[in-house]
Amino acid sequence: MSAMHGHASPLPLVLSDVWFATGPARARVTILHGISLALEAGPRTVILGPNGAGKSVLLRLCHGLLRPSAGTIAWRGRRNARRPDAMVFQRPVMLRRSVRGNVEYGLKLAGIGRAERRRIAGERLEAVGLAHLAGRAARRLSGGEQQRVALARAWALDPEVLFLDEPTANLDPTATRMVEAIVLAMHKAGTKIVMTTHDLGQAHRLADEILFMHRGRIVERAPAAEFFAAPKSPEAAAFIRGELPV
Amino acid sequence: MPERDALSTAVALIAGADPALWSIVGLSLAVSLSAVVFASLIGLPIGAALALFRFPGRGALVTLFNGMMGLPPVVVGLVVYLLLSRAGPLGDLGILFTPGAMVIAQTLLIFPIIAALARQTIEDAWHEYEEQIRSLGATPRRSIPTLLWDTRFSLATAVLAGLGRASAEVGAVMIVGGNIEGLTRVMTTSIALETSKGDLPLALGLGIVLIALIVLINALAHAMKAVAQARYG
Numbered sequence: 001m002s003a004m005h006g007h008a009s010p011l012p013l014v015l016s017d018v019w020f021a022t023g024p025a026r027a028r029v030t031i032l033h034g035i036s037l038a039l040e041a042g043p044r045t046v047i048l049g050p051n052g053a054g055k056s057v058l059l060r061l062c063h064g065l066l067r068p069s070a071g072t073i074a075w076r077g078r079r080n081a082r083r084p085d086a087m088v089f090q091r092p093v094m095l096r097r098s099v100r101g102n103v104e105y106g107l108k109l110a111g112i113g114r115a116e117r118r119r120i121a122g123e124r125l126e127a128v129g130l131a132h133l134a135g136r137a138a139r140r141l142s143g144g145e146q147q148r149v150a151l152a153r154a155w156a157l158d159p160e161v162l163f164l165d166e167p168t169a170n171l172d173p174t175a176t177r178m179v180e181a182i183v184l185a186m187h188k189a190g191t192k193i194v195m196t197t198h199d200l201g202q203a204h205r206l207a208d209e210i211l212f213m214h215r216g217r218i219v220e221r222a223p224a225a226e227f228f229a230a231p232k233s234p235e236a237a238a239f240i241r242g243e244l245p246v
Numbered sequence: 247m248p249e250r251d252a253l254s255t256a257v258a259l260i261a262g263a264d265p266a267l268w269s270i271v272g273l274s275l276a277v278s279l280s281a282v283v284f285a286s287l288i289g290l291p292i293g294a295a296l297a298l299f300r301f302p303g304r305g306a307l308v309t310l311f312n313g314m315m316g317l318p319p320v321v322v323g324l325v326v327y328l329l330l331s332r333a334g335p336l337g338d339l340g341i342l343f344t345p346g347a348m349v350i351a352q353t354l355l356i357f358p359i360i361a362a363l364a365r366q367t368i369e370d371a372w373h374e375y376e377e378q379i380r381s382l383g384a385t386p387r388r389s390i391p392t393l394l395w396d397t398r399f400s401l402a403t404a405v406l407a408g409l410g411r412a413s414a415e416v417g418a419v420m421i422v423g424g425n426i427e428g429l430t431r432v433m434t435t436s437i438a439l440e441t442s443k444g445d446l447p448l449a450l451g452l453g454i455v456l457i458a459l460i461v462l463i464n465a466l467a468h469a470m471k472a473v474a475q476a477r478y479g
Contacts, residue, residue: 109382
């Protein structure tokens with residue numbers, strides 16, 4: 001269960017001199033250049049930066065989908081047997097089954113029994129406002145609805161940390177607001193939020209703190225209000241003025 | 247015109263439920279459906295393994311199975327004949343010129359088709375699903391049932407492609423079955439034989455049934471995909 005249940009957190013997640021390079025040996029491309037940072041429990045962290053800054057790769061490394069080329073990533077808090085983190089992607093992949101079946105899938109992998117799965121899925125679908133679509137084929141839903149199913153599916157696992165990779169990049173403003181409201185609700189329920197975006201408005205609305213990335217490096221880290229009022233780095237200032245290509 | 251007579255007699259044979267004709271049709275279906283079951287049991291796991299696991303020689307195997315989709319039935323028949331003949335390594339089984347031998351030959355003929363089509367289908371699905379289902383906690387091994395289930399309609403069309411191929415081939419069943427009347431005579435071998443004997447009505451009647459079956463199989467495959475697409479996206 002989440003932090004609101006009052007047990008010790010697996011956070012901080014500590015990255016020490018993390019490098020990531022990809023491609024064949026002759027045409028190696030370095031995406032991340034020696035990133036060191038600690039993600040602490042609590043504030044909503046928004047990783048902001050132009051396209052190609054390395055935000056998505058950083059998130060995938062944190063979530064364990066990629067391995068660093070060099071450096072270490074470790075949970076330094078207290079861990080139990082459960083996986084502490086879940087992720088929501090820019091383009092949600094719906095399994096070819098019902099909405100409920102999608103939300104139950106991760107629970108099934110975790111070995112949770114049928115009745116319990118059904119109960120949790122029902123609660124989470126209620127929380128994202130899709131209980132009435134539980135029996136529908138997930139792939140037939142709209143993009144915004146699919147992203148809310150993806151959020152319910154991640155939330156069903158009761159993650160300590162939720163990584164979100166540009167979750168509203170393909171959505172219209174209404175669907176975007178709904179996704180943002182769910183993210184805020186999850187945070188309120190005790191889940192640490194780590195989200196990438198290149199959308200300044202969204203960063204304003206959701207961020208407690210900003211991690212500003214540019215060209216594979218973390219250029220600046222600051223509380224959101226401070227970052228937007230007085231960015232310390234010239235890159236961040238240019239980005240806020242809309243002068244860095246997004 | 248004898249051809250017209252042949253056609254009307256053929257239709258009469260079909261409509262009149264001629265026992266000789268329908269026993270041949272029955273045996274054809276029994277042999278080919280059995281072969282499809284065995285070929286699916288072999289081909290689907292091979293396809294899934296080739297799609298999901300990376301190992302040395304994988305590329306060669308993928309190429310091999312793709313190439314084996316076009317295996318010449320007579321050559322498959324010859325190989326199975328050599329294996330099952332009295333002097334062959336499996337000669338002791340004594341099943342040459344039985345329906346069992348025909349099932350083995352057709353299984354060998356079509357399992358590469360099912361494996362290759364399944365490999366493509368599952369690999370495409372894996373590209374789409376990998377990050378998402380790993381994120382939800384699936385290991386590659388645990389992903390297999392998920393992917394098989396999620397691609398079930400495409401896989402069913404792969405299986406039906408195998409069935410179409412099995413029921414249409416002559417060469418393999420001719421060689422290992424021997425075309426023995428009442429025992430190993432199937433639609434395709436009967437058509438070949440009856441035509442050369444000049445019994446055009448029976449040949450034509452069987453031909454009509456065979457084509458109808460193959461059209462039905464393909465229509466079924468198409469309809470299933472269309473319905474699945476509409477219902478599950």
